[in-house]
Structure formats: C-alpha cells, structure tokens
Amino acid sequence: MELSNTWLWSRVTARVLTGSVGGYAGWWLGARMGYPVLTGLSAAAVALLSVTVLDTLKGYQLMDWLRTPDVDPPKLPGLWGEVAHRTHRVLRDREREILNERERLGQFLSAIEASPNGVMLLDATEHITWISTAAALHFGLHPVRDLAQRVTNLVRAPAFVQHLAHGDYAEPITFASQGGHTTLSVTIRAYGEGLKLVLSQDITERERSDTMRRDFVANVSHEIRTPLTVLSGFIETLVNLPLTDVERVRVLTLMTQQADRMQTLVSDLLMLAQIEGSPRPASDTWCRVSALMERIANDARGLSRDRHTLVFSVAPAERLVELAGVEGEWLSAMGNLVSNAVRYTPEGGSITVSWVTCPDGRGEFSVRDSGIGIDAEHLPRLTERFYRVDGSRSRDTGGTGLGLSIVKHVVQRHGGELRVSSEKGKGSTFTILVPSMRVRVRQG
Structure with missing residues (x-):
C-alpha cells in the first residue's frame, strides 16, 4: 500500500510539475504577445497531453508484451517498467509452480502405473478421464483411444454395470473379465462432485490358490477317512465277533495295510510341505x-x-x-x-x-x-x-x-x-x- 501511494504521488507530482512548467513557459511567451493567460493555459494543456500520450504508449508496450509473456519484458522507465518487471517475476514464479506441479503429477502417475493394481477415473457422467495401463489390461480397454468414452459402453460385465449404477460402493465386487481368462476384484469410491475412482485388482491366482487349498483339504480328508473307516470296521469286528485264527490274521493283515497307507500318505504330505517351505x-x-x-x-x-x-x-x-x-x-x-x-x-x-x-x-x-x-x-x-x-x-x-x-x-x-x-x-x-x-x- 505504501508503494502504491508513492507511485500515485509521484505520478500526480510529475503531472503537476509538467503542467506548471508548461503553463509558466506559455505565460512567459504569451506576455510578450499580449495573451499571457490563454497562452499559458494552452501550453499547460499541451504539456499534460504530451505526458499522457507518452504514458499511454508505454502502457501499450506493456499490454503488447503481455500478449506474449514468454519473451523478456520491455525496458520501460518509471511506473510501467516496474509493473513490467513485477509482472514478469510473477509469471515466472507461476510457471515454475506449474512445472513443479506437473512434475509431481507425473511422478504420481508413474507410481500408479508401476502398481499391479488398476486405477480408472470417471467424471460425473461416468466417462473415462484417465486410466492406468493395468486397469486398461484388466478391463480390455485402450489407455488413450478410450478416453472420454462412457465406461458402461465399453465394460459390459453385468455385475460391474449394476454395481456402478447402484451407488452403494461399500463393498468391492468380483467378476470375470472380458474373455473370462481372469477374475477381477473392483472397488469404486466416489469423490468430488459426482466423480468416481475405480480400483481393480487381478485376483485370478488368489482364487486359484484358494480353490487348490480347498481341494487339497477335501482330498486329504477323503484319503485319510477311507483307511480310517476300514480300520474302524475291522476293530469293531475284532471286538464283537469271534474269529478263527486264520480270520484274525487276515483282518490284522488288512489293518496293517491300511495303517501303512495312512503312514505313507502322512509321510508324503510332510515331505511335500517341507519341500515347498x-x-x-x-x-x-x-x-x-x-x-x-x-x-x-x-x-x-x-x-x-x-x-x-x-x-x-x-x-x-x-x-x-x-x-x-x-x-x-x-x-x-x-x-x-x-x-x-x-x-x-x-x-x-x-x-x-x-x-x-x-x-x-x-x-x-x-x-x-x-x-x-x-x-x-x-x-x-x-x-x-x-x-x-x-x-x-x-x-x-x-x-x-x-x-x-x-x-x-x-x-x-x-x-x-x-x-x-x-x-x-x-x-x-x-x-x-x-x-x-x-x-x-x-x-x-
């Protein structure tokens, strides 16, 4: 504020002095011609007009530079030179900030691209504004060509379309990708004014591992249950029925075979667990x-x-x-x-x-x-x-x-x-x- 007042008073003072000097010179010259007042006023007006025209030309130079601020500002004296210098400094600072923001944005997007999980941004009308390479692979999209396209026109999996339209995004959804080769887990989060963040993860291997683990437990249970059932039956036979020596030997032999079978199974399971770990x-x-x-x-x-x-x-x-x-x-x-x-x-x-x-x-x-x-x-x-x-x-x-x-x-x-x-x-x-x-x- 202090600097603005200084500029204001300097410009007022300059114009007062210019008008005074011009008026005095015109009065001095008019006194010899017999018209001192008229000549003095005219000379003062001409002096002020000349200063104003020069000042306007300087302002025009500044406005012309502002149309292409990439070049150095014009070297102007006085107020307009200071305005040009300060404007140029502000523009350089702003450009530097923009470059820094772009660099940080580029680093952020590079970090997202490095993630195996997919990221897709949707606007308020569910059009794609940005999509990572992983998300494009997950949904069968092109990361450039499909920008600005409505996502439901491209990803037509019923589970995804219904979940997106439902509006309740508390839980992720799981569905097969286009082609059915992979299984995706998709989480949607709303932000801003109707904007949506779509996160996708390929869980094919996890689903396969879970299936293999369930099958493994089921198979182990079945494999052990069979000889156990046989052993239980033979034990009950030995307890409840009178057997001859030959029959007893035969039953004990079969029981030994089933016990050996379980022992072999347990040994193989332990061997497999030891090898894998x-x-x-x-x-x-x-x-x-x-x-x-x-x-x-x-x-x-x-x-x-x-x-x-x-x-x-x-x-x-x-x-x-x-x-x-x-x-x-x-x-x-x-x-x-x-x-x-x-x-x-x-x-x-x-x-x-x-x-x-x-x-x-x-x-x-x-x-x-x-x-x-x-x-x-x-x-x-x-x-x-x-x-x-x-x-x-x-x-x-x-x-x-x-x-x-x-x-x-x-x-x-x-x-x-x-x-x-x-x-x-x-x-x-x-x-x-x-x-x-x-x-x-x-x-x-």
Whole structure:
C-alpha cells in the first residue's frame, strides 16, 4: 500500500510539475504577445497531453508484451517498467509452480502405473478421464483411444454395470473379465462432485490358490477317512465277533495295510510341505548317481517281486558322476518315478531306468515303461496333488496321488525340469533334466 501511494504521488507530482512548467513557459511567451493567460493555459494543456500520450504508449508496450509473456519484458522507465518487471517475476514464479506441479503429477502417475493394481477415473457422467495401463489390461480397454468414452459402453460385465449404477460402493465386487481368462476384484469410491475412482485388482491366482487349498483339504480328508473307516470296521469286528485264527490274521493283515497307507500318505504330505517351505538347496553337497541308482533298484525289485523285467542302465563312465543337492530329495523324486512305473505296468512288462550325462553337461534321469500309458488330456495335470488318471486303480496300487507332485517340486527346487511323454496303451517315459551346475564328475 505504501508503494502504491508513492507511485500515485509521484505520478500526480510529475503531472503537476509538467503542467506548471508548461503553463509558466506559455505565460512567459504569451506576455510578450499580449495573451499571457490563454497562452499559458494552452501550453499547460499541451504539456499534460504530451505526458499522457507518452504514458499511454508505454502502457501499450506493456499490454503488447503481455500478449506474449514468454519473451523478456520491455525496458520501460518509471511506473510501467516496474509493473513490467513485477509482472514478469510473477509469471515466472507461476510457471515454475506449474512445472513443479506437473512434475509431481507425473511422478504420481508413474507410481500408479508401476502398481499391479488398476486405477480408472470417471467424471460425473461416468466417462473415462484417465486410466492406468493395468486397469486398461484388466478391463480390455485402450489407455488413450478410450478416453472420454462412457465406461458402461465399453465394460459390459453385468455385475460391474449394476454395481456402478447402484451407488452403494461399500463393498468391492468380483467378476470375470472380458474373455473370462481372469477374475477381477473392483472397488469404486466416489469423490468430488459426482466423480468416481475405480480400483481393480487381478485376483485370478488368489482364487486359484484358494480353490487348490480347498481341494487339497477335501482330498486329504477323503484319503485319510477311507483307511480310517476300514480300520474302524475291522476293530469293531475284532471286538464283537469271534474269529478263527486264520480270520484274525487276515483282518490284522488288512489293518496293517491300511495303517501303512495312512503312514505313507502322512509321510508324503510332510515331505511335500517341507519341500515347498524350504529355500533352494545349495550346490556344495554332492551324492553319487550310482549309489542312488543302486538304492532305487533294490526298492523297485522289492516292489515288483519278479513280475516285471527291470533294467537299470548306468554306463561305466557315469559311475563317478555326482549330483548336487539334497540326497534324500533326489532319492524321493527318482524313486517315485520308478515305483509309479512298477505300479502301472502290467505283470510281464518291462521298465528301463537310465542315467546319461549330456555333452552340454546336463544330466538326464529317465524311466521308460511298457505300461498302460496316459491319454494326452491328462498330461498337463499329472503333477497336481491327488490328481489321478484312474482313481480306483491308483488306490489299488497303493498310490497316494502325491508322488508326481513331490517329483515336480524337488526338480524345480534343484533348478531342473520334468518331462513326460506317453501314449495310451504304449507306455510312458518320465525324464528329469538336471542342470549342468548340479552335475560333476568326481576326480579320483
């Protein structure tokens, strides 16, 4: 306010002085011509008009600069120069603030883009004002082309349309995305004057995990309930019925089989839980392939009881080969493949188990049988827990439905790969590929 008053008084003073000087000069000149008053007034008016015109030209220069304030302001004296300088400073500060805000907005949007969750902004008429890349993928939209489009014209999932129209956004909704390949959880929040924030999350894996967990619990309960029911029936028989020695031995034998079945199931479950919850094993513990093959061969011969032709092939040069990792896990994985081959190969069939070190340093453990084979439709699901191609046959052969799942997790933990090839009625081949970093030839 003080500065404004100073400018005001300086401009008034300047005009008073200009008018006074002009009037005095005109009076002095008019006194010699005989018209001092008229000449003095005229000279004062001309002086004031000249100052006003000059002042107006300076103001015009300033207005002309304001049309394109990106260039430097004109160098004007006095008030207009100060106005130009201050205006230029204000514009620079404002531009700097705008640039800072844009930078912060860009960083904020970049952070949103980095999130796996989708974000979409809708105006009061439910038109898209902004959408992140993740949200565009979730809803099957284009992040640029679909801007300013009404969202319900593009996302036509009934659950989403009804939820958006209902207006009660307290709880999220879940529905299948367009195409049905993923499951989305969508939360809507209202803000501002009718604006809406739409948050989307791909919960496909979570839903699949929940389903697998429910199936796992159901399968475990079923697998344990069956032998428990049998044991309970046999116990009741032993308590309530007089049995001969032969009958008692038969009942006790069957009870032992069911108890062994439950013990095997629990052991496989504990093994699977231990494998899934453990970190990848180090590569500083080694075990001989030939020793593993010998133990697997002994177990296979005991399971087969001379009903199959068993061939275990390890070349003499391979007898010094060693594997890195947990010996018990390798034995479990390889043993499961061989025991499966014995169980699902009819009497008189052949089973060939081999180890080969490839030229690139990788190892291949292969189990080939002449058994019943597997239809192609079942191959992708073989390693799922409790998945059985033929449930009744698997139980008859003593399988728990966890063997191949254990094999898969052991192989993956050691950085390897499990391959399966099979054809119905023509046998199967299961191959474990061991990475070269876990295979070495022992020296000496």
